[in-house]
Amino acid sequence: MTATCLELIILYCLKKINGERTIYSIYHLLKGKKSSQTIQDTHLFQLYPFFQAFPSITRIEIEEMVRKFEKEGWIEKKNDQYFFLTEKGRDMLDEELHRKPFPEFLNGWKYHNVTELFWERLSLFVQVCSNLINRKPDYVPVQKKKETLYWLKNFIAKQEKDRFLLAEQLYNELTAYFEAYHQIEPAILVIRFTGYNRIGLTEHQAAEKLGMEHTYYRVSFLNLLHYMIETITKSPARFPLLHSLIQKAGKFIPLTNSAKKTYELLNTGMPLERIAQVRNLKRSTIEDHIVEIALNMKDFDISPYVDRSKQTNIIKAAEKVSSKQLKHIRTQAGNASYFEIRLVLAKYGDQKCN
Structure with missing residues (x-):
């Protein structure tokens, strides 16, 4: 029985949390819930890539996948809503990820605040430029949000180039980008663009066209956008137009x-x-x-909330216990409160206090 990319992600998360959180903690992670528990779990279990990777996923879908995993013998129930991978599940997961690893630049935690906005602006910009140079004023915008339409209208109005030079610069920057970074496949993005006499494909259509399993296409698409944001941010002079689409989106402090x-x-x-x-x-x-x-x-600086000696005790306690459950750490950490333990783990993770 084969598994989808989404199913492999869920199995991977189950492996990482190792029965210390419920299956719904993964649901909240994939949805991108910004609760303190989900945020801390994202960091404690190093699950940054998958934060908000599937915002439309439902509880029913998660529960159906769990039933499939149990039927296949990939997971076993620890107790209600808590599961861990079986040896069979670990072997299957390792084999599948060896054959086709998760996309390497995926970082939902770092870029979830800007990914959608970047795609909205880029896809609309491509459509507008394509229709401008073909003198086609009447078309239905590919993006519907008023703030995106308003932003791009103002952005284009401020440019000191005519429409042909602007379109040429956008084309040149995109071409230069894809030629410079061979780690990504341009078709994953380009196939979605709408332009003059051309309608971009939906997520499902693009996956089918490229012969990719749908959820693997989705994470590949996010992976490409995250890598674009990262590299363009580091080279604003090289990609000034593309950088402008990110520039006003805010800092990447989520x-x-x-x-x-x-x-x-x-x-x-x-x-x-x-x-x-x-x-x-x-x-x-x-x-x-x-x-x-x-x-x-x-x-x-967390020292106003946890003194240095207590920070050291908490780090030592965390090193002694294999579990990331706070109650186990607290038994070894003396008189530390749960807040103090959470704060030290947030600050240092597995590092030692200096």
Whole structure:
């Protein structure tokens, strides 16, 4: 029995969490839920690539796949909603990933905030340029969001080139990009473009056209966009037009909006209790935000919340136990609170405090 790419991703996640989280933790990961638990799980179990990879997945789909995995003997139930891979499941997963590894540039956690916006702007830009140079003013925009349409209209209006030179520059930048980076297959992206007298393919149509299993095509498409964002961001002078499509999309610090507000108040020196009062939130929610900040900002100092000696004790406790469940770490960490343990793990992971 063969497995889809999505099924392999779920099996891989089950292998990584090793019975320490429920199957629904993977569901929330793939959906891209920005809860403190999902965010921390993404980091603790090193599952960055798959964050928000399948935002439309349903609980029913997850449950159906779990039943299939059990039937095939790939997983066994630990207890309600907790599963781990069998030897047969591990062998199958290793064999499949050896034959066809997951795309190497996939990084949903880092780029989920900008991926969709970049694709919307790029696909609309290609369509507009194609129709402009063919003098076709009447066409249905491939993107429907008013903010995307408004942004591109203003962007084009500010350019100091006529439509032919603008279209030529976009074409040259895309061509130069694909010629420079042979690690990716241009057809995965190009086949989706809509232009003059040409309708781009949907995700399902593109997968069928390229002879790819649908969920593998999806992660390959995301992989390509993530790699484009990464490399274009590093070479803005080389790809000025393409970089402009990302430039206004915001920084790649994937904090939730609520955590950003807490971070801004922390920077004023306001204490936790006061922040909770000002924001009318529970202290535990503010603590969740601080853990999220520590996960995402390497230079964030956690010493105001956990003194150095306690940080060291927590790291040592985490090294002693194989489990990533906080209750097991706490039994070895003396008088450390769950918040302190979560914060130290967020900051250092498996590293040692210096």
